[in-house]
Amino acid sequence: METGEYGRTATEEPPRAAGPAGRGRSRGGALLRVSLALLVTTTVAGGAALLLWPGPRDPYLAAGDPGAGWYVPGHRAGDTAAAAVLAGPYRERPGPAVPVPADRAGSPPPLPASRPLRAAPTAPVAPVGALFSPGDDGDPTHHCTASVVHSPAGDLIVTAAHCVHDGGFRTRLVFAPGLHDRTVPYGLWVPTRIDVDPRWISDRDPDRDVAFVRVRRAGRAADGRTIEEVTGAERIRFQAPAGRPAQLTGYPDDRDTPLGCRHTADAQSPTQLRFACPGFPNGTSGGPMLIDVDRATGTGSLIGVIGGLDGGGDDATSYSSRFDADVAKLYRRATS
Numbered sequence: 001m002e003t004g005e006y007g008r009t010a011t012e013e014p015p016r017a018a019g020p021a022g023r024g025r026s027r028g029g030a031l032l033r034v035s036l037a038l039l040v041t042t043t044v045a046g047g048a049a050l051l052l053w054p055g056p057r058d059p060y061l062a063a064g065d066p067g068a069g070w071y072v073p074g075h076r077a078g079d080t081a082a083a084a085v086l087a088g089p090y091r092e093r094p095g096p097a098v099p100v101p102a103d104r105a106g107s108p109p110p111l112p113a114s115r116p117l118r119a120a121p122t123a124p125v126a127p128v129g130a131l132f133s134p135g136d137d138g139d140p141t142h143h144c145t146a147s148v149v150h151s152p153a154g155d156l157i158v159t160a161a162h163c164v165h166d167g168g169f170r171t172r173l174v175f176a177p178g179l180h181d182r183t184v185p186y187g188l189w190v191p192t193r194i195d196v197d198p199r200w201i202s203d204r205d206p207d208r209d210v211a212f213v214r215v216r217r218a219g220r221a222a223d224g225r226t227i228e229e230v231t232g233a234e235r236i237r238f239q240a241p242a243g244r245p246a247q248l249t250g251y252p253d254d255r256d257t258p259l260g261c262r263h264t265a266d267a268q269s270p271t272q273l274r275f276a277c278p279g280f281p282n283g284t285s286g287g288p289m290l291i292d293v294d295r296a297t298g299t300g301s302l303i304g305v306i307g308g309l310d311g312g313g314d315d316a317t318s319y320s321s322r323f324d325a326d327v328a329k330l331y332r333r334a335t336s
Contacts, residue, residue, distance in 0.1 A: 060135060061168030069198040070333075071169035078190025081172035082218035084134035085188060095178055095185025098126045098232045099297045107292040110245035114262045119279030122249065122260030125298035126186055126231035128288060129177035130251040131163055133170050145250045145258075145287035146175050146213070149302055150233040151335045153214070154226030155192070158236075159286030160307030161200040161211040169194055175215060177231045180257050186231050189215040195334040197326065207271040209307035209321045211286075212334035234288055234302040238328040242267035244291045248275050248318060250284025250306055258287075265289055265303060265320075272309050273320045285312045289320050 064071025086092065114120065130142035144163035149156050157175055164170050175189045192215060197208035215227055246265035251258050261277035268274035275289060285307055290300035304320030306312045313319045321327065 058168070060133070060171050061166075062171050064169040064194070066201045067198060069196045069201060069330075071165075071194045073169075073171055073173075073191050073194070077171045078174070078216075079219050081132070081134050081174045082188040082190055084136075084172075085132050085140040085174050085176070086184075088134075088140040089182045090140065090176070090184055091182065092184045092187060095126065095183075098230070100232075108294055110291075111247060111262050111293055111295070113245070113264075114260075114277065117261070117263060117277055119248075119250075119259040119261045119277060122258055123298070124178050124180045124258055125249075126178040127233055127299060128249055128258065129175055129186075130179045130256070130283075131159055131286060132174040132176065133172055134174065135172070141253055142176070142179075142251060142256075143253055143283060144285045145283065145306070147249075147286075147288040147302070147305075148177060148227055148231050148233040149212075149236050150228065151331075153335065154228035154233070155214045155216065156233075156335060157189070157213050157215055157227070158288070158302065158305060159211050159213065160305050160312065161196040161209045162204075162307060162311060163286045164194050164211045164213060165196050165201060173213070174218065175213075177227070179251065182256055186227075188218045189227050190218045192216050193334070195330060197330055206308045206310075206319075207321050208326070209312075210305060210323075210327050210330065212331060214334065232297060232299055234290060234299050236323070236331065237291070237301045237303050238323045238331075239325065240291070240301075240303050240323065242273060244303075246275065246303065247290045247293050247300065248277065248280065248287060248306065249290075250280055250287030252281045253283030254281075259284065265291070268309060268319060271322050271324065273304050273322055275313075275318045275320070276316065277318070278316045280306065280313070280318050281315070284318075 127148035131144040131146045132142045134140040146157045146159035149158045177186045196211045199205040200208040249260045263277045287306045289304035293300035308321040309319040
């Protein structure tokens with residue numbers, strides 16, 4: 001682990017697992033989980049009484065341990081969700097070999113800012129991909145973005161908390177790294193454990209909109225390779241100063257190629273980063289904010305993910321919870 005420099009959704013009815021709140025599938029990052037309510041009017045003692053009944057419970061949410069902030073999904077749920085993705089338009093086809101980062105002293109030179117300053121289609125990179133949460137309606141649309149981050153076990157991805165917990169932990173999550181043109185080049189990966197800050201669960205604290213997810217390859221016996229060995233990984237940085245040139249990437253929910261933009265990661269507040277580049281739509285929540293990007297591999301140092309303030313932002317500006325000491329603590333918990 002390195003230390004030092006720095007890093008949207010509509011309501012749907014079950015049984016489909018809605019995307020989170022923020023830019024997951026409405027502006028910002030994830031589908032807002034709203035329980036449907038049935039309003040019934042009855043007459044009591046000559047007056048009208050309004051009774052509010054809870055609507056149907058989403059079958060693809062689980063309580064986990066809300067006090068501690070973690071959840072261990074069942075094995076079958078992950079494989080079923082991955083099969084649902086492949087039952088749609090997506091197909092597994094081997095991707096190109098992942099380039100090995102060059103050994104170099106110091107940080108690579110910063111990439112120039114995007115011109116025009118607007119999110120635009122960019123080439124996919126192996127560690128960054130789309131996050132699915134399929135239900136039973138035959139529509140395996142991805143709702144968020146995630147990326148592989150270095151960890152001792154090599155099995156960790158990072159995204160926004162609202163992408164994995166929105167009224168409960170999502171039980172049917174699938175990560176497709178390097179996704180492009182309905183092609184899954186590096187396999188489908190499903191959670192073995194999800195970790196979020198309990199303050200996200202209790203009050204959706206925007207400063208805690210970060211989640212770490214340990215994953216395994218879906219639908220097959222382990223071949224000895226972790227996701228990090230297959231795709232490579234971003235490095236992670238904590239307590240980094242703002243104002244550094246950065247790159248932001250995310251997968252819109254209506255396309256299978258990512259958007260990217262290069263600008264600066266500025267301080268919105270002591271607890272939030274701001275990235276003022278327009279054009280990041282629904283589905284880009286959880287996308288990585290990187291500094292020190294290697295031109296050859298497209299990987300860099302992770303300083304944040306789209307999320308946080310206003311569920312990740314609006315069309316003009318994206319936000320991220322700052323990777324502070326609390327996020328470092330969450331990372332240590334997720335990798336212990």
